[in-house]
Amino acid sequence: MIEAAGLEPGDALASSRELAKRFEVTTPTIREALRRLEATDVIRFRHGSGTYVSGGVNRRLLVNPHVSESRSESVLELLDARIVLEPPVAAAAAAQRTDEDLTALTLSADNSLKPQYADERPELHFHVALAGASGNLLLRETVEALLQVRARDQIEIRHRYTDRDRDHADHLRIVEAVRDGDADAAAALTREHLVAIREAIASTLGPEQAR
Amino acid sequence: MIEAAGLEPGDALASSRELAKRFEVTTPTIREALRRLEATDVIRFRHGSGTYVSGGVNRRLLVNPHVSESRSESVLELLDARIVLEPPVAAAAAAQRTDEDLTALTLSADNSLKPQYADERPELHFHVALAGASGNLLLRETVEALLQVRARDQIEIRHRYTDRDRDHADHLRIVEAVRDGDADAAAALTREHLVAIREAIASTLGPEQAR
DNA sequence: CACAGGAAGTGACTAAATCACTTATTGAAT
DNA sequence: ATTCAATAAGTGATTTAGTCACTTCCTGTG
Numbered sequence: 001m002i003e004a005a006g007l008e009p010g011d012a013l014a015s016s017r018e019l020a021k022r023f024e025v026t027t028p029t030i031r032e033a034l035r036r037l038e039a040t041d042v043i044r045f046r047h048g049s050g051t052y053v054s055g056g057v058n059r060r061l062l063v064n065p066h067v068s069e070s071r072s073e074s075v076l077e078l079l080d081a082r083i084v085l086e087p088p089v090a091a092a093a094a095a096q097r098t099d100e101d102l103t104a105l106t107l108s109a110d111n112s113l114k115p116q117y118a119d120e121r122p123e124l125h126f127h128v129a130l131a132g133a134s135g136n137l138l139l140r141e142t143v144e145a146l147l148q149v150r151a152r153d154q155i156e157i158r159h160r161y162t163d164r165d166r167d168h169a170d171h172l173r174i175v176e177a178v179r180d181g182d183a184d185a186a187a188a189l190t191r192e193h194l195v196a197i198r199e200a201i202a203s204t205l206g207p208e209q210a211r
Numbered sequence: 212m213i214e215a216a217g218l219e220p221g222d223a224l225a226s227s228r229e230l231a232k233r234f235e236v237t238t239p240t241i242r243e244a245l246r247r248l249e250a251t252d253v254i255r256f257r258h259g260s261g262t263y264v265s266g267g268v269n270r271r272l273l274v275n276p277h278v279s280e281s282r283s284e285s286v287l288e289l290l291d292a293r294i295v296l297e298p299p300v301a302a303a304a305a306a307q308r309t310d311e312d313l314t315a316l317t318l319s320a321d322n323s324l325k326p327q328y329a330d331e332r333p334e335l336h337f338h339v340a341l342a343g344a345s346g347n348l349l350l351r352e353t354v355e356a357l358l359q360v361r362a363r364d365q366i367e368i369r370h371r372y373t374d375r376d377r378d379h380a381d382h383l384r385i386v387e388a389v390r391d392g393d394a395d396a397a398a399a400l401t402r403e404h405l406v407a408i409r410e411a412i413a414s415t416l417g418p419e420q421a422r
Numbered sequence: 423c424a425c426a427g428g429a430a431g432t433g434a435c436t437a438a439a440t441c442a443c444t445t446a447t448t449g450a451a452t
Numbered sequence: 453a454t455t456c457a458a459t460a461a462g463t464g465a466t467t468t469a470g471t472c473a474c475t476t477c478c479t480g481t482g
Binding site for chain 1: 433434436437442443444445
């Protein structure tokens with residue numbers, strides 16, 4: 001029904017009772033269906049107000065909200081993965097970027113100085129914007145999903161261990177490489193940037209966890 | 212509760228009615244909770260039998276089951292993404308692989324000749340095993356998730372357009388590179404392998420969609 | 423020893439309410 | 453005319469009590 005009506009994030013759905021009538025089932029049954037959609041962030045409930053379409057409708061990859069963070073290993077595992085995956089994405093961005101991508105990228109680079117928005121507006125997160133510049137939506141979504149793994153830790157890291165000025169400088173250099181279409185430089189700079197973050201975290205965790 | 216009891220895929224949960232008693236809510240409420248877990252493949256219902264823990268418990272990344280495939284663009288987008296992401300993963304595998312990884316990889320390479328198992332046993336899928344050899348679980352999960360995007364199409368492709376013997380030969384060459392710890396060769400061979408598949412599909416789709 | 427039949431357990435669903443929360447409207451005081 | 457608190461309507465959240473449908477396993481019969 002969401003598809004057919006072409007509903008976008010923010011749009012309201014019909015009320016539970018109305019949906020129950022329309023599909024000729026009872027409200028508990030409708031609620032079960034809606035709960036499934038809620039689990040993948042396709043819709044969101046607002047008690048007393050209504051149910052609304054959420055960002056998940058156009059997100060193919062997502063982080064399992066039901067896997068506890070304690071099961072997963074160290075935060076370093078995540079950064080290791082990013083160090084492998086993001087440099088080639090940056091290279092693709094350098095090769096494919098349009099002028100609009102470039103302005104969006106510059107915008108998000110400036111935003112790195114005040115990272116509080118990044119959690120709500122993913123497109124303002126530098127690494128998401130970078131992946132977006134590759135022109136491949138799936139790459140963007142992959143990076144976006146990775147950044148939501150251990151989201152709590154990542155916010156903690158950004159607020160405590162990261163040197164924002166250095167971050168910003170790193171980002172600007174990556175933007176330059178992307179602007180110039182220099183894929184190798186974009187990849188190398190992205191790798192260095194992430195390795196630096198990894199090292200900063202590894203040192204605070206203590207050498208015994210550094211692998 | 213699943214965490215606390217350390218339940219693994221295949222284990223049964225208590226019945227709805229029993230859970231309702233234990234959490235002091237009614238069965239419809241329990242069902243809503245279970246439906247959310249079902250949506251991310253943490254549990255699975257078997258009518259008349261019970262509810263069982265499923266593979267999603269240890270899967271952090273997953274494909275949104277509620278996003279229609281029609282919304283997403285061409286299958287080529289997916290292959291483009293894989294061409295960017297998987298070669299560096301192969302390189303990491305070459306650098307980090309243990310001897311056990313190597314045997315698992317060889318096993319899955321042989322399995323490429325009879326790909327029907329790959330859908331149920333992801334660890335037998337060559338590209339998943341390759342990512343697993345990197346030693347980074349998150350990388351493995353990322354590749355695993357990507358392979359489930361447009362799963363229907365991917366199965367179709369494997370059954371109709373792929374030259375199994377050539378696939379197998381490609382895989383064996385990648386295994387050799389990983390065995391020898393040759394990261395550059397592993398990456399290059401993986402890229403060529405995926406590019407070949409992309410070309411094969413692009414030609415069947417007709418030139419107008421080939422970008 | 424095989425197997426049909428039945429009982430018990432389980433998920434799936436219904437029906438009719440009630441409670442809790444939000445929002446827009448209304449009407450009185452300013 | 454404007455402001456703002458009370459109110460009413462709409463919505464999600466949950467309950468209670470029960471029925472139907474499906475599986476599984478056990479038991480008694482041939």
